[in-house]
Amino acid sequence: MPHYKLTYFNMRGRAEIIRYIFAYLDKKYEDHRIEQADWPEIKSTLPFGKIPVLEVDGLALHQSLAIARYLTKNTDLAGKTELEQCQVDAVVDTLDDLMSRFPWGEKKQDIKEKMFNELLTHDAPNLLQDLDKYLGEKEWLVGNFVTWADFYWDICSTTLLVFKPDLLDTHPRLVTLQKKVQAIPAIADWIRRRPPTKL
Template sequence: MPHYKLTYFNLRGRAEIIRYLFAFSGIKYEDHRIEQADWPKIKPTIPFGKIPILEVDGVTLHQSLAIARYLAKETGLAGQTPLEQALVDAIVDTIDDFMSMFPWGEKNQDVKVM
């Protein structure tokens, strides 16, 4: 079994679908959560300066949907046929569309209220 280390902020956001896949599949992983105050120091050490990242036996994957698709394939949740895989991809992309509707990173409270 590979060693998995997920790195993201100490909140749900873009890493939550990855955590759901781990939980649903019963796979143990290291859930490394960083605080916002530590991000400026950590950011230069992260590929492309974006999180979440998933380390798999020392190999770093980035992009939340790429990580989710990888885990879905590893756990047999990605579908057995091309049509099933397309249906799963559609679900993942719909969740991503839904996530994009929320102003997660918005600093202006007036915008968040809308």
């Protein structure tokens, strides 16, 4: 069994999908959380100067979604067929397209609030409409089994609801999906144990 060390800030953010996958697959790893004050010193030591980074027996991997694909490869979480795997990737990338547009690191509060408000009132509802239609009457987003696309939906929506609590009021099926993910025993256990952070 490889030794895994995940390095990220003390927040859910981009590392949470990796933590969900580790929890679900019951794989042990070191959840190394760093403080913002330590970031400048650590940044210069990392490939491409970004986190999260997952060290696998000392080899540093970067990009959270690439890491997630690596960890779910050859498991049902990735999708049971090649077509399902493509669908899972497409849903994840579609969600990430939106999440990546938020100015998370913007220092000017007025600019940040304006951009957040615009994305939450215009762009996010359009995506949710499409996602709701894509889910339809299915139990999970892809196939008949939970995949990491469902995990990513729960993680992204949990963060968006921090900023707009009524965002899912007109999408009960998406709320149900969120609750189903959070009720999976391994995920529920992780949510209960993880350090409480806003994001």
